[in-house]
Amino acid sequence: MKIDASKPLEYSTEENSNKIFGFWVFLGAEIPLFATLFTVYFVMVNRFADGPSGPEIFEIGPLLVSTFLLLTSSFTIGLAVHAMRHGYKKAMMFFMAITLLMGLGFIGIEIEEFLTYVHEGATLQTSGFLSSLFVLLGTHGAHVSFGFLWGVGIMIQLWRRGITPATANKTFIFSLFWHFLDVVWIFIFSFVYLKGMM
């Protein structure tokens, strides 16, 4: 395997740089995926039948906390990659752990939010609007949950194998995924919640 020392570790082999490029293409596919979910949501937003509408169930408090957590975790995963490029394994692991913990917090708040909705009689089965809301939020939440498991897996590999071209590559790709989830959340924050509470 040829290692190109002039590039950061995560790009250093041909395979590595292919993987990063391939993951960008995959994120490209995630854009129409979420765009379609937003499409469904916007078509459904006023079709709440006998159930509650958005303004009746959205709450600003948990929303701000979860947004803060996700924005901050996106910042810390950026710091983790930065530390990785300087070879600081401990700092890198620390930032990754913070990232994943905040991800976990985000998932916790989302589950709590869903339970509250269900408690208020707003379930997946209630109306077209609620179906589309649950599936849009749920798909994002599923991505975060998957990201959490993935991140734990990478941390175990980092811990066992150290910062190698392979683990650096995985961490970098994971960071792309995590930032992307933040981008999606920004649109959910703005066009689902804030627009719904306007």
Added chain:
Amino acid sequence: MIKQLFPIRHVMGYLASLVLSAAALIVIYGDLSHTANVVVLTITALIQASLQLFVFMHIGESADTKKELYLNIAYALFVGLITLFGTLFIFVWGWYA
């Protein structure tokens, strides 16, 4: 050490994203028109998304695939936006009434 661990670009990017999120709250606490609200949301969201893309995701970093990455995102946005606005065109704005 601290300076190395907290690069200024990232810190600024992070603070900007917090500020922008806070600024977007004007649509619920402020007293703007509906159109102005939507404009505010669109602008703050787009800036935030670009922040992530350019500052945190380093999209412009790799010289040999830079063009391909931009094309990739552009194509994805094309399909996503067409799906979104095309569907709204069919079912909302252009629906036979």
Added chain:
Amino acid sequence: MDLEKFKVHGEPLIYGAMISIALATIGILVGLTYFKKWGYLWREWLTTVDHKKIGVMYILAALLMLFRGGVDAMMMRLQTAAPEMKFLDAQHYNEVFTTHGLIMILFMAMPFIIGLMNVIIPLQIGARDVAFPRLNAVSFWLFFFGAMLLNISFVIGGSPDAGWSAYFPLASLEFSPTVGNNYYSLALQISGIGTLITGVNFIVTILKMRAPGMTLMKMPMFTWSVLITNVIIVFAFPVLTVALALMMFDRLFGSQFFTMANGGMDMLWANLFWVWGHPEVYIVILPAFGIYSEIIATFSKKNLYGYTSMVFSMVIISLLSFLVWAHHFYTMGQGVMVNSFFSITTMAIAVPTGVKIFNWLFTLRKGRITFTTPMLYTLAFIPIFTIGGVTGVMLAMASADYQYHNTMFLVAHFHYVLIPGAVFAVIAGFHYWFPKVFGFRLNERLGKHAFWWIIISFNVTFFPLFFLGLMGMTRRMYTYSEETGFGPLNMLSFAGAVGLSIGFLLLVYNIYWSTRYMPRDTTSDPWDGRTLEWATPSPIPAYNFAIVPKVKSLDPFWESKQKNIPLFEDKITKIHLPNNTGKPFILGVIFFFLGFFLVFSMWIPAIVAGVGVIVMLAAMSFDQDHGFYVSAEEVIATEKKLRGETV
């Protein structure tokens, strides 16, 4: 648990199918054991990460599905051959036309094309492998087990029966209470994930792994078409993913996306389906354009006319393909503005397509044409596809479409587009590249016999449907009364379908005959080819190219033959290859069970299988594959043997 829901009742045909499936399975198991081939099967095929073998498996699966879809087609033509036929009942007929469409598009045309691109693309760009060989195996096994999941629906629980487009509210739990449409949403989802991964893999392969010197505008046309196809795959399939997921939520968890009450919107399904569905048409047709371009250039002994315009027309088609979807439901109730917009974009597609047709004609002009079997299919494609295209423009006119909509005219139109545009192309490509993969050609005489049977019977089968449509026969009706007057033309169409079957049987017989009797092709370049795949020995060694070629022009192999420019200049060195792995296969099996349990709402087993998927993904992530090296001496020996020299 209620075993009743697994059973399918009442039809002797289905019992026959059950027995034959059981017998075939037992036969395969016994055969493998008797000939002691289990180890061979596992080592050489089930665990392979070699793009050529994966390609061959795709094509084998596609041929199998062609048979299954073909049998469906024959049953439909037989049932409608005469008025008041009692061969199939309405429910069975519904299942047959639904699975015919699904299988032919998703499990025949697509895998056949993906198979050809697996085999050929790395060779055409002078690469040793695809970018992600293991992911490639994952793609294949997800596709394969998705296809199997759909196929078992016929005997376990019942097939989907709401048409391949599964429109709501018909496909909802209320109106389609069997598990058929659960199969639909899950089988397509699983194989769709596989297809999406293929898309990513080939985009990276083509953009990043080309031989030195091969700039984008020096790529062979098939490679260009595959690149653009995969771009469409990557951006269109996520829409299907969402649509299928919503369908699954509606059917399994009672959500209200496509329901008639509680704010649901049944028409949204049709919308999402076609947002994916129309680009899907171009996913199967663009690679066909690439195959034809290669064949026309080779057998006219000329370089392709208008290379740049070919590329740009494909790029434009790929963009336009995302802008036309509403023409599939002009009659649904949207306003005049909407229909006008989509009508114009639809007609606009005819322009770049026309450009391509003229480029092929100009390539033929003054060429030294040899009429081989692949070339015959290509030449037949041009006029037949044009008929399909012109009737497409007729359908594109929204106001006129109110007359044609859902009639046999439409059925005739899309068979006139998809059969020459995809099936003839994969058959042509199959004949053309067969000697590269197996080291001998298919028999030309038998090939041409099959060609004439297929081409004539195709027109006999589908041309009458245009008139039946204009007479008012709607699609998907399982029978009709004698007074309608639809009888004679339907009988003619049935006769054509019999002829088509004979043609396909001849094609299969040709594979058998040629395997036994055709002499080995030692030239490795039987057609006097132009592109890099003909520069490596046939059958292709595991490492593809002993030396990575240096490309200086378009059609590099042709140029190197004509002007004596050496393609391979470096010395042979050791070559790095990836190890085989059984994990993608196991992942596919687990996905199959996950899908199956979800179809029948068996939650506990489904959760176990879901955990199994995550465990497998983790296992694959923790795997460290450093691959292995083939030594330079070994490479030299292999090359000599394949080139027919004695070692």
